[in-house]
Amino acid sequence: MDKFTTHTGCVAPLRRSNVDTDQIIPAVYLKRVTKTGFEDGLFAEWREDEKFLLNQPEYANATILVTGTEFGTGSSREHAVWALKDYGFKAVIAPRFGDIFRGNSLKNGLLTVELPEAAVEELWLLAETHPESEITVDLVACEVRAGDRTWGFEFDEFLRWRMMEGLDDVALTLRDEDKIAGFESNRDAWRPRTLPVQV
Amino acid sequence: MSPTPHESEGTAPRTLAQKVWDAHVVRTGGQQPDLLYIDLHLLHEVTSPQAFDGLRQAGRKVRRTDLTIATEDHNTPTDNLFTIADPTSRKQIETLRANCEEFGVRIHSLGDENQGVVHVVGPQLGLTQPGMTVVCGDSHTSTHGAFGSIAFGIGTSEVEHVLATQTLPQAKPKFMAVTVNGSLPEGVSAKDLILKVISITGTGGGKGHIVEYRGQAIEELSMEGRMTVCNMSIEWGAKAGMIAPDEKTAAYVKGRAHAPKGEDWDAAVEYWSTLKTDEGAVFDKEIVIDAASLSPFVTWGTNPGQGVELSGNVPAPEDFADPIARTTAAGALEYMGLQAGTPMREIGVDVVFLGSCTNGRIEDLRTAAEVIKGRKVAEGVNMMVVPGSAKVREQAIAEGLDKVFIEAGADWRFAGCSMCLGMNPDQLTPGQRAASTSNRNFEGRQGKGGRTHLVSPAVAAATAVTGHLASPADL
Numbered sequence: 001m002d003k004f005t006t007h008t009g010c011v012a013p014l015r016r017s018n019v020d021t022d023q024i025i026p027a028v029y030l031k032r033v034t035k036t037g038f039e040d041g042l043f044a045e046w047r048e049d050e051k052f053l054l055n056q057p058e059y060a061n062a063t064i065l066v067t068g069t070e071f072g073t074g075s076s077r078e079h080a081v082w083a084l085k086d087y088g089f090k091a092v093i094a095p096r097f098g099d100i101f102r103g104n105s106l107k108n109g110l111l112t113v114e115l116p117e118a119a120v121e122e123l124w125l126l127a128e129t130h131p132e133s134e135i136t137v138d139l140v141a142c143e144v145r146a147g148d149r150t151w152g153f154e155f156d157e158f159l160r161w162r163m164m165e166g167l168d169d170v171a172l173t174l175r176d177e178d179k180i181a182g183f184e185s186n187r188d189a190w191r192p193r194t195l196p197v198q199v
Numbered sequence: 200m201s202p203t204p205h206e207s208e209g210t211a212p213r214t215l216a217q218k219v220w221d222a223h224v225v226r227t228g229g230q231q232p233d234l235l236y237i238d239l240h241l242l243h244e245v246t247s248p249q250a251f252d253g254l255r256q257a258g259r260k261v262r263r264t265d266l267t268i269a270t271e272d273h274n275t276p277t278d279n280l281f282t283i284a285d286p287t288s289r290k291q292i293e294t295l296r297a298n299c300e301e302f303g304v305r306i307h308s309l310g311d312e313n314q315g316v317v318h319v320v321g322p323q324l325g326l327t328q329p330g331m332t333v334v335c336g337d338s339h340t341s342t343h344g345a346f347g348s349i350a351f352g353i354g355t356s357e358v359e360h361v362l363a364t365q366t367l368p369q370a371k372p373k374f375m376a377v378t379v380n381g382s383l384p385e386g387v388s389a390k391d392l393i394l395k396v397i398s399i400t401g402t403g404g405g406k407g408h409i410v411e412y413r414g415q416a417i418e419e420l421s422m423e424g425r426m427t428v429c430n431m432s433i434e435w436g437a438k439a440g441m442i443a444p445d446e447k448t449a450a451y452v453k454g455r456a457h458a459p460k461g462e463d464w465d466a467a468v469e470y471w472s473t474l475k476t477d478e479g480a481v482f483d484k485e486i487v488i489d490a491a492s493l494s495p496f497v498t499w500g501t502n503p504g505q506g507v508e509l510s511g512n513v514p515a516p517e518d519f520a521d522p523i524a525r526t527t528a529a530g531a532l533e534y535m536g537l538q539a540g541t542p543m544r545e546i547g548v549d550v551v552f553l554g555s556c557t558n559g560r561i562e563d564l565r566t567a568a569e570v571i572k573g574r575k576v577a578e579g580v581n582m583m584v585v586p587g588s589a590k591v592r593e594q595a596i597a598e599g600l601d602k603v604f605i606e607a608g609a610d611w612r613f614a615g616c617s618m619c620l621g622m623n624p625d626q627l628t629p630g631q632r633a634a635s636t637s638n639r640n641f642e643g644r645q646g647k648g649g650r651t652h653l654v655s656p657a658v659a660a661a662t663a664v665t666g667h668l669a670s671p672a673d674l
Contacts, residue, residue: 016530017523018402018502022641027622031274031287033248033294035355045643069523070403073436073502074639075620076246076338078354096403099438100338104354117523156370158230169356170257173234173364176226180366183225183236188470190463191238192326194268194305197456 002109003166006138007090009063011127012053017068021101024072024080038079039086054087058131065092066123072101072112081108091137093144095120106159107169111137115144119151139164212477214374215443216409219349219474223332225366232370238331238348240361241317242269242304244295245622246336250359251298261302263365268326269299269306272316273622277585277612280309288623302362315588315614318342318556322426323590325455329444329471334361339556339638341432344441345425346448347474349409351439372438373483375408376476379416381490386672388566389424390558390636390655392416392488393431394496398506399486401524405437408484411476412442416490422451423562430557431638434503443475495670497543498640498653500531505640507543509658509670515539534642535650536630543668546652550633551582551663552645553656554612555619558636559587563656564595568603570660570671575608577666582609582659583625585617609663621646634662 029041046052053059065084071094072080081104084092091111105112115123126133126146135146139160144151162169173180213221226234240263247269254260261267274288283289292309299306307313313320318339321327333343333350336358343350353367361367377396397404412428420428425442432440449468452458459467495509505528507514516529516539532539537546553559553567564586576582584604586592592614595601601611618625619637627633627649636659640651652668661669 018527020402020502020639020641022620022639022644026643026647027273027620030245030622031285031291033252033291035249035252045647070436073402074338074433074641076336076352076354078246078249078336078356081354096406098403098436099406100352100354100433104356107354107356158232161230169368170253170259170360170363172231173360173366173368176234179226179234180236180364184365187236188466190459190467191331192328192457192459193265194239194326194457195265196305 001107001166001168004109004111004163005140006136007063007111008134008136009090010059010061010131010134011064011066011123012059012062013124013127014053014065014067015124018070018073019067020074021072021077021080021098022074025077025083030077030079035082036086038083041079042083042087063088063090064135064137065089066120066127067092067094068120069095069117071097073098076100078104078108081105081110085110093120093123093137106163109163109166111139111163113137113144113153115151115153122149212479214476214480214482215347215411215474216349216374216441219330219332219347222330232368234366235332235369237334237361237365237367238266239321239326239333240267241321241333241335241340242267242295242358243272243317243337244291245273246355247298247358248291248294249355250362251302253359254302254362259363261304261362264303266365267304267362269295269304270314270317270320271295271308273616273620275309275615276623277615277617277625280613284624312590312593313588315591316556316559316616318430319560319587319591322346323455323588325452325457328452328467329448330474334367338433339430341437341440342426342430342556344429344432344439345422347441347444347471349439349441352433373408375405375410375484375486376482377410377412377486377488379412379414379488379490381415382419383416383490383493386657386670387493387495388655388657389420389427391493391496393428394498394503394506394653395493396486396488397431397435397504398496400435401504402434402502403436405432405435408437410437410440412440417442418445421562422447423560426560427557431503434638444471495655495658497658497668499535499537499543500528501534501640501642503638503640503653505531506653509543509668511543513537513539513541513543544673545667547632547667548580548634548652548662549631550627551580551659552585552618552633552635552637553582553659554585554587554617555637556587557638558656559585559591561591561594563636564591564600565598567656567660568600570657570674571607571609571664572603574664574674576663580663580666582663583612583618584609585612586614589614618645620644634659634668
């Protein structure tokens, strides 16, 4: 996973709330067996409308998506994160995210930051009036900075460390292999197994 | 010898969820989240290929093939069993088969009686039992919570993690209770109940919580009704939903292929009897609902929280105090092509979809068949009936339900996820309106430009007969 410390870039102001993962990438794009190349599926249905945000030239270089609350609810598809990343987004800011989406994003080096609605509104206005403005999302300081404005954000200390180091969860867990084996040796014998049975 | 995990805890009163959590902690403390052992990992073709690829790249194996099982559901055709027309769908299913072969994972493929929607198949095999941890790369894994298990959907990176380690690091959740007092009135189902809950909480109301559904109305639900309730926990943002196991749960599991047998059964049942929230255990949050106040419930908008009584009207954006809800409502009405104030019962539909992991089990088919028996699907309406698994389909045929649907003019299909998410050819066309027993009315979910009203199986069947949203009482 790529390390994430700090990122400075332009904002795409997506004035919508309840953007579920079906909107981020429709199911027809989920048939691939690769982990990359999902950029064409990002917001595919909305992008057919030439007035849609991402079709505006002033937001062509945006790398930070700022959106309304409940972003990424619904389906567990990690393809939603891959699509945002493949398109070029490095960070997403919203008042609140769907849990599975948030977990997926942080395992792929896409930073998701929760800021209050008032801060999101300010960032929207900034990007709508001055699309060329750059803002900074700083995971080291846990801050979002835009001009003379600074907002702090909360971030789980372990997840922050993992993201800043770009660490792979599987390797981290396998350091405790002895504990897993110990747990397994104590499991109840009647717990079901998937091996074929005679009925 | 160290005690088994569920005996090692203290005596402070605990919730059901806390007990199951505690019994699965492999590692706790320090800065890292708890590491939970996973008892059952379900796989399907859409969210697993990249996970298997990750294993291959790292030279890792599947740690516990005996706790892992796969089936084909999201992409499968429902008009025939063996021809997958779309080459990308076919490739995905072939990839799953090849991965299962390579890594030694049991798979139930098209043509097998245990092929079908993964959340129907687990309970059908008796693999879903009380007090387990169950995961799957699918958000509706919450279904399995109906047995008193902690069951939740995971992303593909987590699928890889479970394949490699049989564990998952998980931050401690909060605990919530939804208590439904009294009995559901005649004609009100589990689906109506959960749609009502989501309309109260909104799509994010359960965030970060494992929810325990309890109270008389929940106890009175059948196991399949309980699965419908738990299935939609994710639609209000909950981490998982669960229901304490009781005699109904044990009776449902007993005798299934993977149910414990003999002395194992006795040991299991003894443990299951401890799986209830202790007197005095504290929930972080509680919602209380009076079952007697409920009636058939349907959605009007583009998220599952945008629902209303079938007897009600399409709301106006101004009805919502919250500015965000108001804007969202206005957008939803536009997408749905609805006028505020229209009685829900006057909304005509083009398609009725009966199926999915929410409502594709045998009881759901029986309920709908009872309504539609001796009646006809309205002119201009296409009713599609998609059993949740091949076995549900066989059972329905054995009971003659297929004939009831076919004689009514409905389209009787093979098992799969089908139109719930339209990954296979079963899709709405732009502007088509559906009454669907599935779980999501998101824009474009059932096909590009399609408009979805979420309903119960009984309402779906009555709607098919009248051509507009209706309950059996209207017939």
